[in-house]
Amino acid sequence: MKIAVCVSHVPDTATKVKVGVDEKSIDPTGVTYIINPYDEFAVEEALKTKEKFNCEVVVLSVGGENNKETIRKALAMGADTGILLKDDSPRDSFGVAKALAEEIKNQCCDLVFMGKQSVDYDNSIVGQLTAELLDYSCVSIVVDFKLDNNKIIAGREIEGGKEIVETQLPAVITTQKGLNEPRYASLKGIMAAKKKTIEEKAAAPYSSLTEIIKMKKPPAKQPGRIIGTDASAVPELVRLLREEAKVI
Numbered sequence: 001m002k003i004a005v006c007v008s009h010v011p012d013t014a015t016k017v018k019v020g021v022d023e024k025s026i027d028p029t030g031v032t033y034i035i036n037p038y039d040e041f042a043v044e045e046a047l048k049t050k051e052k053f054n055c056e057v058v059v060l061s062v063g064g065e066n067n068k069e070t071i072r073k074a075l076a077m078g079a080d081t082g083i084l085l086k087d088d089s090p091r092d093s094f095g096v097a098k099a100l101a102e103e104i105k106n107q108c109c110d111l112v113f114m115g116k117q118s119v120d121y122d123n124s125i126v127g128q129l130t131a132e133l134l135d136y137s138c139v140s141i142v143v144d145f146k147l148d149n150n151k152i153i154a155g156r157e158i159e160g161g162k163e164i165v166e167t168q169l170p171a172v173i174t175t176q177k178g179l180n181e182p183r184y185a186s187l188k189g190i191m192a193a194k195k196k197t198i199e200e201k202a203a204a205p206y207s208s209l210t211e212i213i214k215m216k217k218p219p220a221k222q223p224g225r226i227i228g229t230d231a232s233a234v235p236e237l238v239r240l241l242r243e244e245a246k247v248i
């Protein structure tokens with residue numbers, strides 16, 4: 001069995017993102033990029049599965065040269081090989097899924113781990129699209145994962161509880177916080193990752209089906225208002241909450 005883990009290279013969640021002058025993309029100046037946080041759970045689960053079944057883990061990422069930093073992070077955690085599916089212009093989710101599906105097929109991977117969501121565009125759809133293109137089963141938002149003799153038993157987070165589902169390989173699993181505790185890359189892992197080569201291939205050609213026509217920041221928050229500082233302010237506060245904020 002060979003496992004693929006797909007990682008997205010995203011702006012650090014602590015970064016204050018600015019909209020670019022074209023109003024269609026973000027201004028990359030001063031933005032630091034990290035591995036998508038949900039993809040760390042995907043890498044960890046791929047590594048745990050590798051340790052149990054002694055198989056190979058290949059890391060895939062679609063994007064520009066800088067995505068190699070994120071691939072290398074997964075290699076430092078313990079993945080075996082990395083492939084950059086290069087495309088320097090942003091693609092929509094279907095384009096990412098097409099590039100991933102083609103390479104997953106080339107690599108003959110029958111188990112694929114992805115994050116449940118990429119924290120840049122937040123579409124939460126690449127995993128499901130990739131599974132559909134490959135005709136694999138898909139279990140999303142997974143918080144428990146067990147594999148035994150090609151049979152998968154997975155726990156999914158649902159509103160107010162958990163759903164347990166069973167399926168077979170080949171499958172795509174999208175990972176949610178709580179599935180595992182991603183390991184830190186050891187110094188040995190970081191040194192080893194520097195020596196691992198990241199293969200570069202052109203991502204399968206694609207013309208986006210969707211186009212970003214405008215990006216805008218949410219309106220600035222109104223400053224707070226102090227109604228009063230003692231109990232006499234309560235009637236006015238209640239009136240404002242009822243008539244202006246309409247929350248009671």
Ligand SMILES: Cc1cc2nc3c(=O)[nH]c(=O)nc-3n(C[C@H](O)[C@H](O)[C@H](O)COP(=O)(O)OP(=O)(O)OC[C@H]3O[C@@H](n4cnc5c(N)ncnc54)[C@H](O)[C@@H]3O)c2cc1C
Nearest residue numbers: 006062063088090093114115117118121122123124125126
């Ligand atoms: C500033 C910026 C620059 C970008 N530049 C490029 C670019 O040069 N070329 C390009 O093709 N795209 C580029 N993208 C797009 C980006 O690589 C992905 O397409 C985007 O992050 C997918 O978002 P999504 O919400 O559809 O993913 P979701 O559906 O929310 O992602 C779910 C899961 O799918 C997997 N996944 C998502 N995207 C990728 C990916 N790109 N590679 C591997 N696995 C992935 C991850 O496991 C992720 O957790 C850029 C995006 C941004 C914000």
